[in-house]
Structure formats: structure tokens, C-alpha cells
Amino acid sequence: MSDKPSGSAVDNDVPSLQELRVSIDGIDQQIHQLLNQRAVCAQQVADAKFIEFEAAKAAGEDPQEVLFYRPEREAQVLRKVIDRNEGPLNGKVVAHIFREIMSACLALEKPMQVAYLGPEGTFTQAAAVKHFGHGVIPQPQQTIANVFSQVEAGESNYGVVPVENSTEGMVTHTLDSFLNSSLKIIGEVELRIELHLMAQEGVEAGAIKTIVAHQQALAQSRQWLDKHWPHVERVAVSSNGEGAKMAADDPTIAAVAGNMALEEYNLVSLSSSIEDFSNNTTRFLIIGREPVGASGSDKTSIAVTTRNKPGALFHLLQPFQDAGVMLTRIDTRPSRTETWTYVFFMEFEGHVEDPKVKEIIEALTEQSVVIKHLGSYPKAAL
DSSP, X not given: OOOSOTTOTXXXXXXXXXXXXXXXXXXHHHHHXXXXXXXXXXXXXXXXXXXXXXXXXXXXOOOOOOOOOOHHHHHHHHHHHHHHOOSSSOHHHHHHHHHHHHHHHHHHHXXXXXEEEOSTTOHHHHHHHHHHOTTSEEEEESSHHHHHHHHHTTSSSEEEEEEEXXXXXXOHHHHHHHHTOOOEEEEEEEEEOOOEEEEOTTOOGGGOOEEEEEHHHHHHTHHHHHHHSTTSEEEEESOHHHHHHHHHHOTTEEEEEOHHHHHHTTOEEEEEOOOSSTTOEEEEEEEESSOOOOOSSEEEEEEEEEESOTTHHHHHHHHHHHHTOOEEEEEEEEOSSSTTEEEEEEEEESOTTSHXXXXXXXXXXXXXXXXXXXXXXXXXXX
């Protein structure tokens, strides 16, 4: 019986390093050829869509604009990638690779413009990259309201806005923006939030007079800042990217932001992982002008306005109980149109085309003042 360990350098079953390198080169060539085949197919898809569009116009119909991006289709593809993966690569790692392949191929059909809460280096930009890949044209905006208006005006194809944080709750500016907007939620993305305290390289700790960040980031690191920087003024700014930009221009300012801002503005991390909770996660919504078809694993968001009367909330919740549908989120905001009237933002599993969801919508319509469908969209695949 041999005493040599399995997989050792003298194992005759293991190819030589040179043979392995030749194999990798051959596989890379095959991958390259397949990538180009897929890209050609994507270009043909674009041509086919234009032909259908022009044929509809010639027939006297009034077709909608050509839709190149289909969120439900991409969610289905990514789920299949994860489900069929056999390793050794992790399923989500492979899905991220496919995400970039689809992004590059979609850019061949039509480059998409995506607005997000800027400037460069924000977590919203990171969320946009995670959801769309690097093949889109980023359009940073100063405020959440600007993201909405940019998409509404058609200056951007889609927008990305933060909606809730696992430790600090809902982003009210985003919720309020939906009340007067015709835009639909077409997707979601979750991002693990790791915060750094950053400043210019070579700056001494004693030189820091102000710490800046978005109010959510300051809240998410409040305990850590109280312990380590208790006497330094904290100032909330429009975004973490804006805070990092300020730190890059002023050696007396330190910023709380993420990795992307650290790299974008050539800052150094004074301390990393300063968020108070290790599972700190922010959820973002993708907004667009057109509704999305069912993907097979979806969520629906609605806004329901009702008067403040006994049993109002109970009657809103009862249809979900009766239909056996999971309500995943509910938040309340005061209505701005009538005193003591409230808007309930409700999120639940299913698509508006599902029979059970239709029953819920009908039941809520009967008892509410106003009901607004904000969108049905695929659950985050990555």
C-alpha cells in the first residue's frame, strides 16, 4: 500500500503544470468564442425587436417603445444559473459573472442610462452596478427626487433609490416620492453595508474637526462614533459620496462611507467595519416607466390611503390572511392631501397578475380611500 498522500507532487494521475496551463488556454478560447456567439445573438434580438416595432407601425398600430431590458427575463436567467450550478464555484459567484455577460450584451442592443443617488462612490451606485452590471451609463443625481424626475422625463431609462436599512428602517424620502409619481418599481437589490471612517492620506487623528456622511450612515455607526470620536462634530450631508468628496478637499474632515467612495476619492481608511451591527444591509428599489411581467418569484408593492378610524389597519390586513399571502412589509406615512389621513405602504409576495393578489387588490379597493399599485417585480436574485 502506497504511503504517498493523494494529490501529491509525485501522483502520476495529476497532470503537469504545463499540461494544466494548456488546458486552461483551450478552455478560455472556447469561453471567448461562446461569449462572442452570445453577443451576436443579442444583436440579432435587437434587430428582431426593431422589425416587430416597425411592422406594428406600418400596420397602423400604436406600439410602445422598444423594450430591450426585461427584468423578469433576467431574473429567470440568473435563478437558472444558480439552480443548475454544480460547483466548485459558488452559485451566486457564477450568477454575478452571468450578470456582467448579460450587461455587456445588452449594451450592444442599446446602452441604458441609469440614474442613482450620487455623486460617485455612494452605496446606491454600488447597488446599481450589482443589479445592472458595468454595461450601463451611470447618471449620478444630487437627490432622490432628482432620480425620480430624471426617469419620469425620459432622461434616464431607469433609476436606483434606497428604500430601507436593516437597522435604521425606511427611507421616507423614497416612500414620499412614490405618492406623486407615475413610475413603477421594476426590481430590488440588497447590499451588505460595510462602513469606513476615511480621510486624506497622512492626516493625523487630532486634525479631524468634523465627521460627515448621509444621516443614515451616521445613524448606522452612532455607537462606534460615540465610543471612539465622541467630541468631534457630526454633520449630515446629501450622500456618503458627497461626504467623501468633502473629505478629499479638506484635511479637517473625515467621512463615513463605503469601499467605492474610498477608491473613488483616493482616501485612506482610518477605521473599517465601523457599522454598529455586522448584518447591516440596505435594500434598494429599481424604478422605471413600464410595468414588469411575472417572473415566477415576485413581490408587489402598493400604497393604500385610509382614514384614521377604529379597525382601519385590521381591515387592511384581513384580505392577506384570507388569501394566505405573505405580507413582507408595511409602513405608514401621513397623507399630505387631507388631515389625519394616512398612507400605508404595503409589500407582499406575488405578482399583480396572480389570482390571489387580484382578490386582495379588489378587497382593499372596496374599503380604502385610494389604492395605488406601485409595481410588481422580481425578488432579488443576487
